[in-house]
Amino acid sequence: xxxxxPPLRQLQAEFALSTGQLxxxxxxxxxxxxxxxxxxxxxxxxxxxxxxxxxxxxxxxxLALDFGGTNVRALLVELLGDGxxxxxxxxxxxxxxxxxxxxxxxxAARDLFGFLAAQLADLAEGxxxxxxGHSFSFPCRQTGVNSASLIQWTKEIKxxxxxGQDLTALLTAALQRRGLDHIRPVALLNDSVSTLIAAAYRxxxxxxxxxxxxxxxxxxxxxxxxxxxxxxxxxxxxGNFAKVDGNSYDALVDQASEKPxxxxxxxxxxxxxxxxxFRLVLQDLTGRGLLFAGAPASPELFRxxxxxDLALILGDESPELEQIALWLDDRGQAGRHSLDDRSALxxxxxxxAIRSARLVAxxxxxxxxxxxxxxxxxxxxxxxxxxYEKMPGYARVIGLTLAELLGDRAGRVRxxxxxxxxxxxxxxxxxxxxx
Ligand code: BGC
Numbered sequence: 207x208x209x210x211x212p213p214l215r216q217l218q219a220e221f222a223l224s225t226g227q228l229x230x231x232x233x234x235x236x237x238x239x240x241x242x243x244x245x246x247x248x249x250x251x252x253x254x255x256x257x258x259x260x261x262x263x264x265x266x267x268x269l270a271l272d273f274g275g276t277n278v279r280a281l282l283v284e285l286l287g288d289g290x291x292x293x294x295x296x297x298x299x300x301x302x303x304x305x306x307x308x309x310x311x312x313x314a315a316r317d318l319f320g321f322l323a324a325q326l327a328d329l330a331e332g333x334x335x336x337x338x339g340h341s342f343s344f345p346c347r348q349t350g351v352n353s354a355s356l357i358q359w360t361k362e363i364k365x366x367x368x369x370g371q372d373l374t375a376l377l378t379a380a381l382q383r384r385g386l387d388h389i390r391p392v393a394l395l396n397d398s399v400s401t402l403i404a405a406a407y408r409x410x411x412x413x414x415x416x417x418x419x420x421x422x423x424x425x426x427x428x429x430x431x432x433x434x435x436x437x438x439x440x441x442x443x444x445g446n447f448a449k450v451d452g453n454s455y456d457a458l459v460d461q462a463s464e465k466p467x468x469x470x471x472x473x474x475x476x477x478x479x480x481x482x483x484f485r486l487v488l489q490d491l492t493g494r495g496l497l498f499a500g501a502p503a504s505p506e507l508f509r510x511x512x513x514x515d516l517a518l519i520l521g522d523e524s525p526e527l528e529q530i531a532l533w534l535d536d537r538g539q540a541g542r543h544s545l546d547d548r549s550a551l552x553x554x555x556x557x558x559a560i561r562s563a564r565l566v567a568x569x570x571x572x573x574x575x576x577x578x579x580x581x582x583x584x585x586x587x588x589x590x591x592x593x594y595e596k597m598p599g600y601a602r603v604i605g606l607t608l609a610e611l612l613g614d615r616a617g618r619v620r621x622x623x624x625x626x627x628x629x630x631x632x633x634x635x636x637x638x639x640x641x
Pocket of ligand 1: 275342343344345360361396397398417420421422424443445472
């Protein structure tokens, strides 16, 4: 980053990661993967999915439920074979109503699963049966393709009565309560796995899937899983990677979170947390008199921020940084900011977003080292999520960092966006299971 003003140089030192540090992170990630697979102590859970590659020929109409950290989506997908599909119907709703009418992220299991069942009702108006794939964006202990219990909530969700419970049983009970017995859940899978399956349905060479959105995670096709003879998709639960040192802001984010000590990498990288990192940085710089000519800022400035705020700030390329000006005006700072202040905000947002993308790329390098240490073969990484899709420069930095770590061999690795992957992948998974 060119010529940062002095207040930001220290910040840069806190968020910068050298090539050497990233290479060490990649190596540690690979080691934690191996330990997790062998059942040794590891911050990477390496969870089996009991699913293997689709053929690309799957056909028929399937329901998909995509339960993410922010929204729930229901889809009716017609798989046409040949890697093609059509979405016949779609419903989407936030888990917490922005107007405050409901909040299923903090209530009881029965209400949450009732809400999920309700989203499916309109899409299953025929006689059925409708086979359903359920993409669930949280770590699950899986004992089969359709039986999985939630290990623990992440992303600050705290709905009671779900941790430790069988999720298919909870959903089936909710469907029955609504008289929706013609909807049959047949597969439950992590959203990283459903993203990878959706991508592999179209492009069979894709062997790594990842989410860079509200949460962060990666999965891959393990050629020699300890749980069977066939290659299997493994959910790494990459966001829980703990062998990475955070700075003082990371420590504050962690301490204030629902589960301190858990999801260390996710708290440094994902959309759920980088807005909070940005807020803490602003608070710190303002408190030290380094912004706004040393004047105290309006408390409104320190309202919660999220990944979308950072995307807006990074997307402002106007000479006077007008979008950032509006953002500051809206937060009680009208008439109290200079171009230098706005430019400092942009640099701070950039440091946070770049660190996120570089860390993610280092973990991808770790997965590649596990799969193919010399990168002899071609690989493809399918990524879904708002950060990868919408954060200016994010995808580019991932590509550049992989080139920094892999050199010429980076040419063998393609990273690409798989939009809506989780819903479509859940439908493909349902098809592979009910085939
Ligand atoms: C969860 C993962 C999930 C990721 C992306 C994390 O918080 O632990 O299971 O894949 O978010 O949604």
